[in-house]
Amino acid sequence: MSAVAVAVPRVLRVGRDALLCELGSAAGVAALHAELLRRRAAGELGDVREIVPAARTVLLDGVREPAALAARIGGWRVPPLAPADGPLVRVPVRYDGPDLAEVAALWDVPAARVPEIVGGTEFRVAFCGFAPGFGYLTGLPERFHPPRRASPRTSVPAGSLALAGEYAGVYPRSSPGGWQLIGSTDAVLWDPAREPAALFAPGVRVRFVEAGA
Incomplete structure (x- = not known):
């Protein structure tokens, strides 16, 4: 995994209440997925229903205010995933x-x-x-x-x-x-x-x- 903080270059609105975050690497996807799970557990993402990683994207479904959340995510510098993170x-x-x-x-x-x-x-x-x-x-x-x-x-x-x-x-x-x-x-x-x-x-x-x- 990269030791450099990850930026989220593109956050697209998909339908009425979903966002698609596009990243440049599998390491970036892993880091953003972990960060989103952490923030959802801390109550920082509102009522986001699902967080689904793929090869180079992360989908957020069930977003109440997608435009506002997209703007927030677009400004994040996500910490890299530590090798020992995860079960x-x-x-x-x-x-x-x-x-x-x-x-x-x-x-x-x-x-x-x-x-x-x-x-x-x-x-x-x-x-x-x-x-x-x-x-x-x-x-x-x-x-x-x-x-x-x-x-x-x-x-x-x-x-x-x-x-x-x-x-x-x-x-x-x-x-x-x-x-x-x-x-x-x-x-x-x-x-x-x-x-x-x-x-x-x-x-x-x-x-x-x-x-x-």
Whole structure:
């Protein structure tokens, strides 16, 4: 995460009672999301109903006075997110994915080093989407950003640990997908009977540990 305070370059009104904050980076989104949650908890945002981060934006829904709040946010200098901010989840993983050797070749390392690189990275859930319980995780250095597969699979097993570009993720259920599959986990990513239902939520820190280690 950047150590420089984050400015919010654009705040757009969306519909009658929503705002869309546009930022230039995932680090900026994470910092603004955390700041908005803090200010809402302190009662500084009025009755904002939802705060939803995405890849480069944060949406605020249920804003009573959107013009006034937009002007306030546009003048903020948001403190950078500290590395230790947010709860930590440890996820046991088996490095048995069908694309493990291909990812190792892209990284120019032996396949045995992939668990070391992934396990040595502290990820953070940047935002959620695609399917209930699917979190887009950031944290891998740029040199370890593999491309998506040229041909997506028609079915990816639930629990697959996958990489694509700057993101890592775990498929919460079987579905089509074009990410590089490097491992698997038995962790339940989405359980409506659990509180909270999602294991991964924006701002959560994630460590992948080798199962049985």
